Amino acid sequence: MAHRLTVIGTGYLGATHAACMADLGFEVLGLDVDEEKVARLSAGDLPFYEPGLEPLLRRGLASGRLRFTSSYAEAAEFGDVHFLCVGTPQKAGEYAADLSYVNGAVDALAPLLRRPCLLVGKSTVPVGTAERLAGTLARLAPAGGDAVLAWNPEFLREGFAVQDTLHPDRIVAGLPAEQGAAEHAEKVLREVYATMLAAGVPFITADYPTSELVKVSANAFLATKISFINAMAEVCEAAHADVTKLSEALSYDDRIGGRFLGPGLGFGGGCLPKDIRAFMARAGELGADQALTFLREVDEINIRRRIRMVDLARQQLGGSFIGRTVGVLGAAFKPDSDDVRDSPALDVAASIRAQGGKVTVYDPQAMRNARRAQPSLDFADSTLSAVRGAHVVLLLTEWKVFREMDPGDLAEVVAERSILDGRNALDPELWRAAGWNYRALGRP
Ligand SMILES: NC(=O)c1ccc[n+]([C@@H]2O[C@H](COP(=O)([O-])OP(=O)(O)OC[C@H]3O[C@@H](n4cnc5c(N)ncnc54)[C@H](O)[C@@H]3O)[C@@H](O)[C@H]2O)c1
Ligand SMILES: O=c1ccn([C@@H]2O[C@H](COP(=O)(O)OP(=O)(O)O[C@H]3O[C@H](CO)[C@@H](O)[C@H](O)[C@H]3O)[C@@H](O)[C@H]2O)c(=O)[nH]1
Missing domain, CATH: 3.40.50.720 (NAD(P)-binding Rossmann-like Domain)
Structure with missing residues (x-):
């Protein structure tokens, strides 16, 4: 339970993930570039409608375990595990996904990562993205090989987001090819999701592209x-x-x-x-x-x-x-x-x-x-x-x-x-x- 978590991008997915992880007992720092969203979440005012989420948000804030910020420096300093939850909308006039938010978030975070940490992608991305982002991390993070990337796609449904986050059907962990890094990433993810794993939720490890x-x-x-x-x-x-x-x-x-x-x-x-x-x-x-x-x-x-x-x-x-x-x-x-x-x-x-x-x-x-x-x-x-x-x-x-x-x-x-x-x-x-x-x- 020692891990301190950050959640980067606090929209429908990220705000839910942050509040649920705080409810499980973790210290969580949510980060968003939208200052208004950060202010509202910090005040316990959920910026969107999701049944059952606002009480969790307020409980997290009151416990002192859940906070929000717009500072990447603060997030990099705070987190042992960083969950990447920014949007991947359709590009205007094209079928392809717009990865500018994902790229922007990793470009902003990576150069500030000075100590060992796990970056965990949850956003829905085109296959091949994780491999590319692992390269970005290796290139930009001062922590070098101690900053590891895993891919952990999210399957929650809106309207049931809290239930789906706390009681998922399965947890998928996309791990790096290098064995030492993969073992470390799997160990950390198993600790983060220990409550779900104890309840019998299937945990599937895979390579990045499969995940x-x-x-x-x-x-x-x-x-x-x-x-x-x-x-x-x-x-x-x-x-x-x-x-x-x-x-x-x-x-x-x-x-x-x-x-x-x-x-x-x-x-x-x-x-x-x-x-x-x-x-x-x-x-x-x-x-x-x-x-x-x-x-x-x-x-x-x-x-x-x-x-x-x-x-x-x-x-x-x-x-x-x-x-x-x-x-x-x-x-x-x-x-x-x-x-x-x-x-x-x-x-x-x-x-x-x-x-x-x-x-x-x-x-x-x-x-x-x-x-x-x-x-x-x-x-x-x-x-x-x-x-x-x-x-x-x-x-x-x-x-x-x-x-x-x-x-x-x-x-x-x-x-x-x-x-x-x-x-x-x-x-x-x-x-x-x-x-x-x-x-x-x-x-x-
Ligand atoms: N909504 C769902 O039910 C759901 C479920 C599973 C997976 N997903 C996936 O999760 C991702 C997020 O979806 P969402 O519905 O939460 O989107 P959203 O638009 O509600 O939230 C995205 C958040 O990221 C923030 N953001 C953008 N750029 C940022 C940056 N550089 N740094 C920090 N924050 C930044 C935005 O301000 C916004 O608050 C998408 O890839 C989506 O496909 C969503
Ligand atoms: O029998 C059905 C079921 C759903 N819908 C419609 O399908 C859409 C999507 O519904 P649902 O999947 O429940 O909502 P989302 O919250 O978008 O969740 C989907 O998208 C998420 C983001 O990727 C995934 O995490 C979820 O697993 C996946 O169900 C809605 O417009 C529903 O009205 C139907 O028309 N008929």
């Missing part, structure tokens, strides 16, 4: 599973079949399983879309692009869901959005998150707005981010005010409050009882019995 590939192939598989069921939804629509029944029946086959087989508006967020694109780009650079051409189809099926949703809404309104009012429920890319990065819901809302519809959006947590991302949309502060006067209601993010809506309550304020369920989250019989025209993706 990097585990992460992107996991996300590629999940994206493929979602697009598979959404492709079935397209066929179901054409054949007048019901994809929700189909998905349920498939789920009882253990070889297939029901998770990530939820048909609807498809995947968004700061991970799956950009990760499959970066994976394709990297495979291309490696001369293995053919292996991943199916991911292009996975991406296209996913984008088609959004287009289909807009088409359905237009159809429902008699062929045009002009002069029509649309109530949109949901802006986050998924429930229990305020993250609107590549959000299918916001994408659909913006597209309808661009085609002349008057769109009013409500989301329980993502309003601030949604306003910033799509300032031309109208926003309401409750479900009922978002759908007041609506000619059609679109359920695009399946928050619990939306799944449990009473069709009678909404009927009193809408202009027309017409609802499109983009997430197959409502009971069609209940809504139809209440006089609503209910339609969904992939079912009659």
